[in-house]
Amino acid sequence: MSSTPATAVSDRLSRKLSRNVRERAIELVLFLAASVSVLTTLGIIWILLVESYHFFEHVPLWDFLTDTMWTPLFSEPRYGILPLLLGTVTTSLVALAVAVPLGTVIAIFISEFASPRVREVVKPFLELLGGVPTIVYGYFALTVVSPVLQYFFPSLPGFSMLAAGLVMGIAIVPYISSLSEDAMRAVPMSLREGAYAMGSTRFQTAVRVVLPAAISGVLSAYILGISRAVGETMIVAVAAGMQPNFTMNPAEPAQTISAYIVQVAMGDLPHGSIGYQSIFAAGLSLMVLTLFFNVVGHLIRRRYREAY
Template identity: 80%
Template structure:
């Protein structure tokens, strides 16, 4: 009887719904916010990936139409590039030679000067000097490339003509030197950051062994920061290979198959600019050649970055 009465009392009772505590509710809300933030961050990261995939898709699609007319072997081995002539030739070697030559001249200028500046700012300069020099380097990196191009044309090349008689008014040497000046901020800034990241204990150990500042910088700091320094060099190479306006203004826009820096030449990026200005009708084989040239430039940059990745990994493991 008692059990029956208990059941009847339970059936007549009213139950209130369970309530989540305020602490658990706040925790669930915070978890939802974290999920939303994570999704936004993932979307932001995906933008770069989708952009890269889109660029590759456009280049490959348009290049496919180009290579249905021009054989790949002819494109890679022909030493003439005359898409604007009646007897058109589409050999990428002249543009490739101009790109490599101007980039090498730029690296010969930028790597020694950029590394020297980085060593001075990291190891020798007083804080006041460092704070004064760094803004000037950043300002140098912010100058438009078209300004550098006209600087090469009206200042650097006339100076070179004083020392090299017969030097043409447009040449790869002057363009390459100014390109090197333009990428010095990238090399020096990243290399200095890598050197300053080296623990002070390594420097103090060198000083305790009787090493001078210069010996410490060359034999301790640079080997320890070599991975970051190589990253700075790779960024400088990529910047030089993709430079457009300096070579378009000062190098001559003539697709000559030569590695002589005193000669005029044309780079891949400069040719793309020339055609994009309207020299060839849209949809023609000459117009589609800019996509094949752009694909070649992208592959070149990719190979440089991959090689740099393996070099950085090797030295990171070594040190």
């Protein structure tokens, strides 16, 4: 190396340095891109808290949580979140009553009963079903499901939580079935083989061995279904009616938290008015609700996780 001119060495070193600097710069850019998601979360929390804070300067928190009337656009406004909350809970319960049994049965069927060829067809089909825009489901609930239900129950109104909830259930089935099926697929073959060797039937293997082994994944699929149902907007906005209603009777029309946000946003509320702030308070309630279910889901996963 002694014959190499000194400048060449320093040249190579400087090239290496610039290369290092460039590498670190690129890493920094990529890191910034990854932190956009954290910024999004912070932005959501910040905007909800700030606008809700202004809202609660006018409305006592206690009234917000206990008043049974939600009439923010009337001349004598009342701000009780309970009617909206009951609407959200009721439609979600109806949806889950449809989606949990259907989704679980479909998941067990695809994972344990169906031949590979059937699975190849059914899984993409379920994905397609999950990709249908929710506004289309809302249209379906209003123009098909409501009239059909009214045919069987003539006293049912044209807008009802029942129709919206049923269709919401159908919309959630793909999520629940595909996640539950993934969890069941992940159960090792040896467990099934053990069960079959003991003389179990398919049904016994599925329900007594595979399902319990996959229960943490299946439960988190349910939790995801719940948070979808709670946050679902367009189906209830179209088909459940738009009046807040303090009831848990699914045969009545009602408004959910998300539908209220849509209703206000469709009007022309000035920035900074109490009506404008009220949708952020409603959004905060929605976030708290979904956060609650996410935490519960996390705890359930930890509690029931089986490691193989």
